[in-house]
Amino acid sequence: MNRKIRYTGKKPEREVFEIFNSTMRELIEDDPHVIYLDADLMGSLKTQELWRAFPKNVFNTGIQEANMIGVACGMYLNGMKPYVHSFAPFTSRRVFDQVFLSIAYAEKSVRVIGSDAGIMATHNGGTHMCFEDVAMMRTVPEACVVDVSDPVMCAEFLKETKERPGLTFLRMPRRDLPDIYCPGTRFEEGKGMVLREGGDVTLIGCGIMVATCLQAAEALRQEGIEARVIDIVTIKPLDRELVLESAVKTGAVVTAENANVIGGLGSAVTEYLAMERPTRVLRVGIEDTFGRVGVESFLREAYGLTAEHIASEAKRAIALKN
Amino acid sequence: MRMSARTQLEQTAWQIRLGIIRAISSNHGGHIGGSLDLAELMAVVYSDFMRVKTEEPRWADRDFMIVSKGHAGPALYATLALKGFFSSDRLENLNKTNNLLPGHCDRNKVPGVDATTGSLGQGLSLACGAALSAKITGRDQRVFCVTGDGESAEGQIWEAAQFAAHYKLDNLIAFLDWNKMQIDGTNDEVMALGDPVAKYQAFGWDACKVNGADVLEIQEAVLRAVETADGKPAMIVLDTVKGQGARCIMEMANNHCIGFPDSLREQVMAELREQGRVLGMEVED
Ligand SMILES: Cc1ncc(C[n+]2csc(CCOP(=O)(O)OP(=O)(O)O)c2C)c(N)n1
Ligand SMILES: [Mg+2]
Numbered sequence: 001m002n003r004k005i006r007y008t009g010k011k012p013e014r015e016v017f018e019i020f021n022s023t024m025r026e027l028i029e030d031d032p033h034v035i036y037l038d039a040d041l042m043g044s045l046k047t048q049e050l051w052r053a054f055p056k057n058v059f060n061t062g063i064q065e066a067n068m069i070g071v072a073c074g075m076y077l078n079g080m081k082p083y084v085h086s087f088a089p090f091t092s093r094r095v096f097d098q099v100f101l102s103i104a105y106a107e108k109s110v111r112v113i114g115s116d117a118g119i120m121a122t123h124n125g126g127t128h129m130c131f132e133d134v135a136m137m138r139t140v141p142e143a144c145v146v147d148v149s150d151p152v153m154c155a156e157f158l159k160e161t162k163e164r165p166g167l168t169f170l171r172m173p174r175r176d177l178p179d180i181y182c183p184g185t186r187f188e189e190g191k192g193m194v195l196r197e198g199g200d201v202t203l204i205g206c207g208i209m210v211a212t213c214l215q216a217a218e219a220l221r222q223e224g225i226e227a228r229v230i231d232i233v234t235i236k237p238l239d240r241e242l243v244l245e246s247a248v249k250t251g252a253v254v255t256a257e258n259a260n261v262i263g264g265l266g267s268a269v270t271e272y273l274a275m276e277r278p279t280r281v282l283r284v285g286i287e288d289t290f291g292r293v294g295v296e297s298f299l300r301e302a303y304g305l306t307a308e309h310i311a312s313e314a315k316r317a318i319a320l321k322n
Numbered sequence: 323m324r325m326s327a328r329t330q331l332e333q334t335a336w337q338i339r340l341g342i343i344r345a346i347s348s349n350h351g352g353h354i355g356g357s358l359d360l361a362e363l364m365a366v367v368y369s370d371f372m373r374v375k376t377e378e379p380r381w382a383d384r385d386f387m388i389v390s391k392g393h394a395g396p397a398l399y400a401t402l403a404l405k406g407f408f409s410s411d412r413l414e415n416l417n418k419t420n421n422l423l424p425g426h427c428d429r430n431k432v433p434g435v436d437a438t439t440g441s442l443g444q445g446l447s448l449a450c451g452a453a454l455s456a457k458i459t460g461r462d463q464r465v466f467c468v469t470g471d472g473e474s475a476e477g478q479i480w481e482a483a484q485f486a487a488h489y490k491l492d493n494l495i496a497f498l499d500w501n502k503m504q505i506d507g508t509n510d511e512v513m514a515l516g517d518p519v520a521k522y523q524a525f526g527w528d529a530c531k532v533n534g535a536d537v538l539e540i541q542e543a544v545l546r547a548v549e550t551a552d553g554k555p556a557m558i559v560l561d562t563v564k565g566q567g568a569r570c571i572m573e574m575a576n577n578h579c580i581g582f583p584d585s586l587r588e589q590v591m592a593e594l595r596e597q598g599r600v601l602g603m604e605v606e607d
Contacts, residue, residue: 038506040472040475040504040505040506040512040513041505041506042505042506043505043506043576043578044505048506048507051506060506060507060511060512060513061475061513062472062475062504062509062512062513063442063443063472063473063475063476063504063513064475064476064477064513066477067477089441090441094441123349123351123352123417123425124425124426124440125417125424125425125426125428125440126424126426126428127392127424127426127428127438127439127440127441128426128440128441292419292421292424293417293418293419293421293424293425294419295419298419302419
């Protein structure tokens with residue numbers, strides 16, 4: 001068993017929003033130049049206490065996402081290290097020009113956090129359910145795009161990217177993300193994590209789908225199929241080496257993501273393998289459709305983001321090998 | 323134009339509140355504060371001003387209602403059910419997976435809804451487009467639009483404000499639900515709005531402020547806006563209390579989006595029954 005891994009499928013020790021709070025507090029106490037901006041959604045991450053505690057580091061912009069990105073950029077120009085948060089649709093599609101131009105093209109260093117991406121918008125429904133943020137952010141040159149799969153990873157990326165130049169985009173749920181990694185696990189941009197070894201097929205997941213890939217691999221083992229499981233960690237830059245090595249090793253790949261397969265992780269993997277080593281890749285994810293209201297379990301069924309679906313796609317990919 | 327009497331309008335507002343509670347309690351939660359405080363407005367606009375056909379929701383000559391603060395879906399839905407666009411039983415489908423009634427206003431799923439909203443700041447622009455189109459085609463249509471005070475931090479609101487004045491959209495009648503609250507606290511704590519009447523006036527609008535809990539004050543202001551053809555869009559600022567009409571909700575520190583257990587439902591219903599008694603209305607169980 002992998003020493004870094006502690007996945008049990010149970011509720012996490014600490015929810016993502018708790019990790020976010022403690023990590024931002026640590027960062028601010030450690031470095032007075034760290035700034036956290038939010039657009040009237042502190043309530044969703046329960047960060048109001050930080051707001052009160054650090055009036056020189058934490059600011060509420062009100063419901064002004066575009067302005068918030070611009071303000072963050074101005075603060076960077078004057079020596080600050082800004083982190084901005086809102087729900088994922090409002091820090092991606094709502095502000096794409098500001099993100100592209102003021103942050104990325106102008107080579108500033110800003111961390112953009114989108115919470116409740118994809119189906120995790122649950123009861124907020126179709127208007128708030130963004131499946132397109134990954135595709136959009138992947139097209140921004142030099143961006144780092146992360147779909148957070150576990151609380152430890154959330155903390156690590158918040159800390160590790162504090163001075164990273166350009167756009168860093170983190171999408172994450174606010175809660176209900178299981179523990180996968182042991183505390184102290186280190187992550188690197190462009191380096192995926194092999195969570196499980198297997199020679200028959202590779203399951204590559206990101207975000208909430210990493211745990212689902214682990215469940216699928218367990219189910220496949222019952223049927224005598226050994227799946228390699230990878231958490232891609234950064235969708236961009238893509239760990240090409242690991243993707244290629246896995247394709248060579250297993251000859252079949254299934255990707256799994258809580259985002260539109262158009263432009264998402266599934267696209268990234270197929271685009272690369274098509275050029276480097278044509279391999280059968282089946283994509284589990286949102287099939288180019290809009291979001292809708294529902295609880296997570298319902299939405300997972302509705303969009304096929306389940307272990308059963310990954311397992312059946314894995315078997316199909318294996319059957320298609322020759 | 324025949325205007326409804328106070329009691330009639332208060333009864334309607336009361337029925338709308340009942341519908342809001344029915345919807346939100348069936349979902350065990352939802353955006354209650356900013357829905358309840360629109361009951362008086364909805365009662366007035368739909369009783370006396372909206373020219374719509376329930377059997378033909380997309381009738382080309384209809385008046386428009388664009389709820390820009392889209393999380394107030396329950397207020398609009400309760401009104402549309404009362405008006406007869408669909409059965410009030412449908413209210414129990416709020417946020418259910420059958421997608422019959424998504425919490426945020428959805429024009430493709432709910433008859434009578436003119437605009438899909440939920441990403442704040444966009445509705446006033448839609449209202450401008452609808453109002454300008456009526457001008458171009460010469461159709462006698464009014465466009466009503468409901469904005470939030472937190473929402474008014476969005477730049478797009480003020481782009482639309484400028485646009486509406488520039489194109490002299492006097493068929494546009496907008497409202498601002500001035501409850502002084504948003505998610506993270508009061509407007510003053512989060513992003514101060516200042517004096518909204520003065521702001522809209524500075525943008526070239528006819529703007530006034532009324533008590534948003536007083537049906538006749540609202541009625542009078544809308545009537546004046548409808549009858550004034552001075553080339554200026556109208557902004558009616560509704561001085562409200564978030565959650566108004568249900569004391570136990572109003573008094574919560576934060577009633578923006580809350581869980582709604584049966585115990586709370588009982589508390590609210592007790593209040594509504596008492597109000598109903600005064601209005602000569604009964605709750606059917
Ligand atoms: C663009 C956008 N940003 C953020 C949100 C999340 N959100 C939903 S309601 C709300 C507060 C709205 O406050 P206000 O406009 O005052 O509404 P009201 O008090 O009338 O409920 C926020 C921040 C959103 N729906 N859209
Ligand atoms: Mg408000």
